[in-house]
Amino acid sequence: MNKDFPILKQKINGKNLVYLDSAATSLKPKQVIEAVADCCRSYLANVHRGIYQLSEKSTQEYESVRGKVAKLINASPDEVIFTKNTTEAINLVAKVWGEANITKGSKIILSVMEHHSNLVPWQELMRQQVTGNRQQRVVLDINDKGELDLSDLDNKLKGVSLVAITHVSNVLGTINPVKEITQKAHQVGALVLVDGAQAVPHMKVDVKKLGCDFYVFSGHKMLGPSGVGVLWVKKEIADKLPPFLTGGGMVSEVTLEKTSFAEAPHKFEAGTPNIEGVIGLGAAIDYLQKLGMDKVRQHEKALTEYALKKLSKIDGLTIYGPKEEEKRGGIIAFNLAGIHPHDVASLLDKDGIAVRAGFHCAMPVHQRLGINGSTRVSFYIYNSMEDIDKLVQSLEKIKRKLSFRVK
Amino acid sequence: MTEEGTMDLTQEIILQHGRLSPYKGKLENPTVKVKLENPLCGDSLRVDIRIVKDQVVDACFSGEGCLISQAAASLLVGEILRVKNLNKIKKFNEETVFKLLGISLTLSRTQCALLSLRALKKAFKIIP
Numbered sequence: 001m002n003k004d005f006p007i008l009k010q011k012i013n014g015k016n017l018v019y020l021d022s023a024a025t026s027l028k029p030k031q032v033i034e035a036v037a038d039c040c041r042s043y044l045a046n047v048h049r050g051i052y053q054l055s056e057k058s059t060q061e062y063e064s065v066r067g068k069v070a071k072l073i074n075a076s077p078d079e080v081i082f083t084k085n086t087t088e089a090i091n092l093v094a095k096v097w098g099e100a101n102i103t104k105g106s107k108i109i110l111s112v113m114e115h116h117s118n119l120v121p122w123q124e125l126m127r128q129q130v131t132g133n134r135q136q137r138v139v140l141d142i143n144d145k146g147e148l149d150l151s152d153l154d155n156k157l158k159g160v161s162l163v164a165i166t167h168v169s170n171v172l173g174t175i176n177p178v179k180e181i182t183q184k185a186h187q188v189g190a191l192v193l194v195d196g197a198q199a200v201p202h203m204k205v206d207v208k209k210l211g212c213d214f215y216v217f218s219g220h221k222m223l224g225p226s227g228v229g230v231l232w233v234k235k236e237i238a239d240k241l242p243p244f245l246t247g248g249g250m251v252s253e254v255t256l257e258k259t260s261f262a263e264a265p266h267k268f269e270a271g272t273p274n275i276e277g278v279i280g281l282g283a284a285i286d287y288l289q290k291l292g293m294d295k296v297r298q299h300e301k302a303l304t305e306y307a308l309k310k311l312s313k314i315d316g317l318t319i320y321g322p323k324e325e326e327k328r329g330g331i332i333a334f335n336l337a338g339i340h341p342h343d344v345a346s347l348l349d350k351d352g353i354a355v356r357a358g359f360h361c362a363m364p365v366h367q368r369l370g371i372n373g374s375t376r377v378s379f380y381i382y383n384s385m386e387d388i389d390k391l392v393q394s395l396e397k398i399k400r401k402l403s404f405r406v407k
Numbered sequence: 408m409t410e411e412g413t414m415d416l417t418q419e420i421i422l423q424h425g426r427l428s429p430y431k432g433k434l435e436n437p438t439v440k441v442k443l444e445n446p447l448c449g450d451s452l453r454v455d456i457r458i459v460k461d462q463v464v465d466a467c468f469s470g471e472g473c474l475i476s477q478a479a480a481s482l483l484v485g486e487i488l489r490v491k492n493l494n495k496i497k498k499f500n501e502e503t504v505f506k507l508l509g510i511s512l513t514l515s516r517t518q519c520a521l522l523s524l525r526a527l528k529k530a531f532k533i534i535p
Contacts, residue, residue: 340450340472340473340474341448341473342448342473342475342515342516342519343416343473343474343475346415346416346475346513346516347415347416347417349513350415357448358447358448358449359448359449363449372448372449372450372471373448373449401417402417402422402474
């Protein structure tokens, strides 16, 4: 399979590249690169605008990806809205749904493990909509195992309008029970937004089974090009929402005085979209579907089990999040005692190993753990047990080099 | 910059200054003290300087951070104490820090290295 990923052929500092940062962005297989190039080379024209052949072909290909996304998450194509990324998808909901529904006295539930993209838009919304917002935001904490503490959920849900929760934590790796949370939230009439940026690329996601109302994810973390994200919104909710950005492509009739808007999903996609990016996402979904999402999950679970076992044997290394691989995605954040995460990452890079260091856009969970950053490895389909062996070897070397020496 | 033994952040000078700096601490009566944070990693650094008649008479730094930011701060404070003359110290720039460190830095690590210099520049704005 690795022969499909041209970037893996290169050497970093004379070593074969070991890419362990797929939670940040994934590598791209040649099938995706080719699909984007082929689109630009042979048929790219603007979509939903031309009568000529190329525009028809572009529109057809573009819209067929909406169908592929829908099939991937078991939704209907007209519920799939293309955005720039997960962040924009959440901002869209915060604006078009939030501004109409979050008023004085409204409550939102978040968790301490949210990525900044599922935290800051809600903070901003509440800052703009209501005063004294501190009481309005309810935060779900984690327990010692790095799992959500849901013991008091029924109580916390009282009077809540929205639950915004991540499906899989991008730091702890924890897979959250979003289906159970959604059931309880719906009992009190709250809507549920699930941040699936770390879930959709790695496991089978069925939005109907989850039952949530909004589901968001990014194409670039699932083998696709950057610049394309997905917002899935339940049809009956989408129909009632006002548009997001306004302009071309999202209208049905415009006079100088007023405008009537197109139906969902088009009313949320103003302006020329990222056509070649969407085409690339289509090729990425084809690639993943051919492998099978269950196989992808199985592969990553095996890697995670192996990595957890190997890493926990390194003296002075602390792993954050659940200890069992079935409770987590292929993400492991850790710290080596007395060594700054940035130094760990710099030295791993010397061995050609790419990892993330710092806060991973999730400062609150680091504050909760009482740490000033962590080093994070994350896996995908192109990773192997050998990659983990190389990581462990390099970490042992770093420990030896940086072990405290007093002359 | 490929194999072990070449210059990297495990260089002895970086390890010594980054972990066992002789210039780490706080001054009792600094003429100026400045604290800065690296927004990328949240590391913080404080530089204390005591000045008498345009001459630095004492300086030190404190805070937590990676080896690069700690070593750069230590080496820079050492250089300040060696040079002493305030007008000459005011001319310190990025090159000064890179020369002191003597290792090549990637773009993101440059920010770690320059945190102490940024603190120093901020201090000069405060000095009466």
